[in-house]
Amino acid sequence: MKTKKILSRACLIAVLLVLAVIALFPILYPLMSSFRTDQEIYKYSTVFSVNTLWPVEWTAQAYLSLFTEYHFARFFINTLIVVGTILPVSIIMCSVAAYAFTFYHFHGQKVLYTLLLLTFMVPGEAIALPLYQVISGLGMVNTFSSMILPSLANGLTLFMYCQTFKDVPDALLEAAEIDGASWLTCYARIVMPLCVPTTIAMCLMTFVNEWNNYLWPLLAARKDEVKTITVAITAFKEENVIHWNLIYSSSMLSAIVPILLFLPFQKFFVSGIAAGSVKG
Amino acid sequence: MKKALAIVLTLVLVLSVASFAAAEETTIRVLTHMANQINAIKDSFEAANPGVTVIVDQCNYEALNDQYEVLLSAKSSEYDVLVVDGPNAAAYVQRGYLAPMDDYFTAEEVAAFSAALVNQGTVNGSFYAAPLGDSCTILYYNKDLIAESGIEFNVDQYDGVNTRITWNELIDIACQVTKALDPDGSRGILFPIAFGQVSEVYMMNTLPNSLGGANISEDGLHVAGVIDTEAWYDALKFYQDNVNAGIFDRGLGAFEGYSNFYAAKIPFIVMTTDSYNYALGGGMTPENIGFTYLPAFDGHESEVATACGNWTCAINAYSSNKEAAGKFVNWITYGEGNDLFLKQESMVPNMASRFTDDLYAVNPALKIAAAESGVTSVARAVTPGFNEYCAIMNAMWEDVRNGADIEDAIADAVDQLESALAYYAE
Amino acid sequence: MTRLNARDKRSGMLPYLLLLPVLVFAVIFKLYPIFYSFVSGFQFKGAVSLRTYELMFADKTFWNSVSVTVKMNLIMTPLQIILSLIMALMVNANLKGIGVYRSVYYLPVTISMPVAAICFSMILSYNNGVANTILGSFGVPVQGFFNDKTQAMACIIALCTWKGCGYWMMFYLAGLKGIDDSLYEAATVDGAGYFAKLFHVTLPMLRRTTLFVIVADTSTNLLLFAPMKLITDGGPRSTTDVLMYEAYRQAFKYGNYSKGSAITSVLIVIILLVVLLEFRMMADRDR
Numbered sequence: 005m006k007t008k009k010i011l012s013r014a015c016l017i018a019v020l021l022v023l024a025v026i027a028l029f030p031i032l033y034p035l036m037s038s039f040r041t042d043q044e045i046y047k048y049s050t051v052f053s054v055n056t057l058w059p060v061e062w063t064a065q066a067y068l069s070l071f072t073e074y075h076f077a078r079f080f081i082n083t084l085i086v087v088g089t090i091l092p093v094s095i096i097m098c099s100v101a102a103y104a105f106t107f108y109h110f111h112g113q114k115v116l117y118t119l120l121l122l123t124f125m126v127p128g129e130a131i132a133l134p135l136y137q138v139i140s141g142l143g144m145v146n147t148f149s150s151m152i153l154p155s156l157a158n159g160l161t162l163f164m165y166c167q168t169f170k171d172v173p174d175a176l177l178e179a180a181e182i183d184g185a186s187w188l189t190c191y192a193r194i195v196m197p198l199c200v201p202t203t204i205a206m207c208l209m210t211f212v213n214e215w216n217n218y219l220w221p222l223l224a225a226r227k228d229e230v231k232t233i234t235v236a237i238t239a240f241k242e243e244n245v246i247h248w249n250l251i252y253s254s255s256m257l258s259a260i261v262p263i264l265l266f267l268p269f270q271k272f273f274v275s276g277i278a279a280g281s282v283k284g
Numbered sequence: 285m286k287k288a289l290a291i292v293l294t295l296v297l298v299l300s301v302a303s304f305a306a307a308e309e310t311t312i313r314v315l316t317h318m319a320n321q322i323n324a325i326k327d328s329f330e331a332a333n334p335g336v337t338v339i340v341d342q343c344n345y346e347a348l349n350d351q352y353e354v355l356l357s358a359k360s361s362e363y364d365v366l367v368v369d370g371p372n373a374a375a376y377v378q379r380g381y382l383a384p385m386d387d388y389f390t391a392e393e394v395a396a397f398s399a400a401l402v403n404q405g406t407v408n409g410s411f412y413a414a415p416l417g418d419s420c421t422i423l424y425y426n427k428d429l430i431a432e433s434g435i436e437f438n439v440d441q442y443d444g445v446n447t448r449i450t451w452n453e454l455i456d457i458a459c460q461v462t463k464a465l466d467p468d469g470s471r472g473i474l475f476p477i478a479f480g481q482v483s484e485v486y487m488m489n490t491l492p493n494s495l496g497g498a499n500i501s502e503d504g505l506h507v508a509g510v511i512d513t514e515a516w517y518d519a520l521k522f523y524q525d526n527v528n529a530g531i532f533d534r535g536l537g538a539f540e541g542y543s544n545f546y547a548a549k550i551p552f553i554v555m556t557t558d559s560y561n562y563a564l565g566g567g568m569t570p571e572n573i574g575f576t577y578l579p580a581f582d583g584h585e586s587e588v589a590t591a592c593g594n595w596t597c598a599i600n601a602y603s604s605n606k607e608a609a610g611k612f613v614n615w616i617t618y619g620e621g622n623d624l625f626l627k628q629e630s631m632v633p634n635m636a637s638r639f640t641d642d643l644y645a646v647n648p649a650l651k652i653a654a655a656e657s658g659v660t661s662v663a664r665a666v667t668p669g670f671n672e673y674c675a676i677m678n679a680m681w682e683d684v685r686n687g688a689d690i691e692d693a694i695a696d697a698v699d700q701l702e703s704a705l706a707y708y709a710e
Numbered sequence: 711m712t713r714l715n716a717r718d719k720r721s722g723m724l725p726y727l728l729l730l731p732v733l734v735f736a737v738i739f740k741l742y743p744i745f746y747s748f749v750s751g752f753q754f755k756g757a758v759s760l761r762t763y764e765l766m767f768a769d770k771t772f773w774n775s776v777s778v779t780v781k782m783n784l785i786m787t788p789l790q791i792i793l794s795l796i797m798a799l800m801v802n803a804n805l806k807g808i809g810v811y812r813s814v815y816y817l818p819v820t821i822s823m824p825v826a827a828i829c830f831s832m833i834l835s836y837n838n839g840v841a842n843t844i845l846g847s848f849g850v851p852v853q854g855f856f857n858d859k860t861q862a863m864a865c866i867i868a869l870c871t872w873k874g875c876g877y878w879m880m881f882y883l884a885g886l887k888g889i890d891d892s893l894y895e896a897a898t899v900d901g902a903g904y905f906a907k908l909f910h911v912t913l914p915m916l917r918r919t920t921l922f923v924i925v926a927d928t929s930t931n932l933l934l935f936a937p938m939k940l941i942t943d944g945g946p947r948s949t950t951d952v953l954m955y956e957a958y959r960q961a962f963k964y965g966n967y968s969k970g971s972a973i974t975s976v977l978i979v980i981i982l983l984v985v986l987l988e989f990r991m992m993a994d995r996d997r
Contacts, residue, residue, distance in 0.1 A: 013805075016800060016803060017805070019800065020800060020801075020811050023797065023800075023811075023815065024811060024814045024815070026872070027814050027815050027817055027872070027876070028814060028817065029833075030826070030829040030830060030872065031817070031818075031821065031829060033829065033832055033833065033840065034828065034832070042543070042566075043546075043547060043567050046544060046546070046547035047547055049544075049547075049549075049838045052838070052840070052843040056838070056840075056843075057840075097731045097732055097735070098732060100728050100731070100732075101728060101729050101731070101732040101733075103728060104725040104726075104728035104729050105725075105729075108724065108725035108728075110725045110726065113725075116729070116733075120732070120733075120736055123736055123740045123741055123744065124736070124740065125929050125981065125985075126740065126744055126978060127933050129933070129935070129954070129958065130747070130933060130954070130957070130974045130977070130978070131740070131746075131747055131974075132354070133353075133354060133357060133747075133961055133967055133970075134742070134743035134746040134750075135739060135743045136354045136355075137358045137746075138738060138739065138742065138743060140358050140360055140362075145360070145362060153735065153739060154735075154740075156731075156735050157731075157732045157736045157739070157740070160926075162732065187724060187728070212819065212820050215822075216820075216821075216823070218822060218823060218824060218936075219936075222344075222347055223350065223351065223354050226315075226341055226342070226343055226351070228342075234822055234824065235344075237824060237825070238344045238346065238347065238824065239342070241344070241345070241346060242317075242345060243317060243345045243539075244539065244558065244559065245539075245542070245543075245562055245565070245566070246540070246542075246543060248543075252828075255822075255824075255825040255828065258822060258825070259820060259821050259822070259825060262820035263817060263820050266813065266816060266820055267813050270809060270812055270813050270816065271809065273880065274812070274880060274883050274884050274887060275884070275887065277881055278883075278884035278885070278887045278888050279884075349962070349963065350962045350963075353961065353962050353963075353965050357965065357967055375965065474837055534836060534837075534857075535835060535836025535837045535857060536836075536837060669964075671963045671964050671965070672964055675959065675963060675964075678943075679943065679945045679946075679948070682857075682946065683859075683945060683946050686854060686857045686858065686859070686946050688859075688946070688947055693947075696947075696948075699770065700770070700771055703769055703770070704964075706765075707765065707966065710755075710761075
């Protein structure tokens, strides 16, 4: 019995390791290439050897020039402004709406809920052209608003909060209401503190999605003053030159932020989704 | 005549004084993928035109067409001047995106541009897109690699007009060079010959063109009977055979060959004249960049065709500053702005008078462009469905390169294009 | 989903007010563009007409895209769901440092699609890709991957599965965490082995999670087009030309917004039908 257990454990670890290698390997090549010069990348690209993957002369020049020549600090800050605004507003807006859907009964409730969820299933890419007309009609082209406003109402966040709120015991709310608490007190003091894992999970998901958002910012915000990092990366593929080391280093820079954020929070992430999706 | 002139002059004076008095500043916005180059010269336009401010926005070259569709289908007046790839002009005019520029260019000014460029910018008799420059496809080789291989390769014997290398000769030499340099593949020479803009009609269509094949019907609405002809079958077969033999490049994307050529991984490559300057930026030196005229097919020396055309400047149909925009477009294409622009961005000049020794000193490859321009140069297909044409034909070239049956590939392309172009015929 | 109690009688307009911000933003930035999109499909060169649909249904390219889209989804969606379930079962194990594996598996999700596309095209490159080098050392001839009409779609599916599984795994993991341990204990007492427990306890308890994952994954995959735009351009031989990419091409490349909208509308209808069907199938099993 004991040996069987050890054996199955060893198998599990082996499979886990293999999957980890598969997950990491595709990121490795760009990571290594970001530390070399363009000429070096091409010099060792054919006739496969250890130097195809491993830099001969390590250089952080690509990273340096991103900040000195290509204003990457600016694009970082822009992205943070956009994501930093979307996060709290979106979380509050959607959780308040979920509060209304869960704790009140009103006419048209079911229709509205279904309509909202269906609406949010249509992705931004499918409606980019008319959305641009709306943004341009509102005079918001090339502003932070053009990237922030369309992302505020979020179907997944609404759905997850609705699911989580269902588990809040009714007795808690009733007791508070007998004491004369307003909806705001109930929402802010009782319901939301019970749903911290969901909030963390939704923050992380929204963050990663918005950070990686690509097509829409490309169309709506072209100017350097508002350009975000995913858009900035595309600029290194010019008509006659492809700056591979800049592409690699900027890609790695843009990936590092969501990764750093995710690692310490991954525990809450799971329990947050668990709170939202298990029970019905 | 004199009276009219006097009235006009007075009007201009009054208007300028009025605008000055009201301190009315005009701002024109330009959208382009070459913002750095235009920003570097715009001061000179602003100095010559007080009250006009030019703002240039950068858009990534790959996203530029998407951007125009989004902006102009929303009738946006945000940009006044648009930098448009030449062959797109006809499609944009068809969609109502561009304003005619006949008011901003005199007939003499238009006639000064190279004929092929005027032709691609003219729709229904009106001039819509003024050329920033031209381009030309030529054959490059790495002199160091040739010298190292010890194979004789002398291009001085070719004058372009009467004599040039043929494809068979080139293939023969390129294979010898590769074999001498890298007999066992341990050096990593990728291919003997590459096409820099592979699977792009701009460069690839020169093959069927050089056998006498046309790009599209006269009215720009049909390809049946044009691309399913002997010249096209022969050109595609020639291309595919050489890809299969490992002589022409395979697996590299458009422009990927450029960097591999600079890194001495490819001895011969077809690129454009402006690649000379990019090669210098990519680590080559004037001593090891060799170039000559684009090869011809044996027995078809007189039919040889080179690619031409380049980016143009046009005015947004929804712009509210057309007057100032027109002035700017005239300045940067016909006027002195173009001389400044050519110093920033290496292009083939848009008119014969701009080929100068100064330019040759910076880029000697332009001498070849001067010889080919107007003689062998063939403009890309002029059609309102140019984007469809490109997408479908590029896919066809790529499929043939990857081993698709040539008759099937052509039949599919004819099918798809005829059905796509039918939309414009209605 | 709603609880009836004293609150409802006194609420009056309050719930509507609480919903208002989300509603306003949804109407302006989602519902109106969707509606506009549907309407545009019924226009032809500016006039109201069914001609756009007529041309679309007569177009071979359209039907090829329909078949490519269906085929891709029939393979990719079940593959992703099964893989992410297996991954979730594994990282749910009681093992020291299992959190590290969770994070590593989730890592590809945090990489943006343009970056992921670059990574995969480098690895699967025809000339100097690592994949061809490794295969070559086993004597396998050079493969075309994204350039081969029999392999391109498989490569795209691999890319999306690599990038997508970690995401759905998290939902399954959350579902697993919610299953009461006493159920497993009872099953153990009954003498059930690992697979008996998996099929009789775990999977039935994960039904709700599965429904969510299926619906969300289907709609994501039906609308997928970024890898085609970034890598294959719909080729080779139109084998990766999915409907959404065709819609994108029509609207952004060809300036034919009506046709792009018509294709998008067809897609949205397909998604709604598939989602309804999935709901129906899961509900039937509930009974």
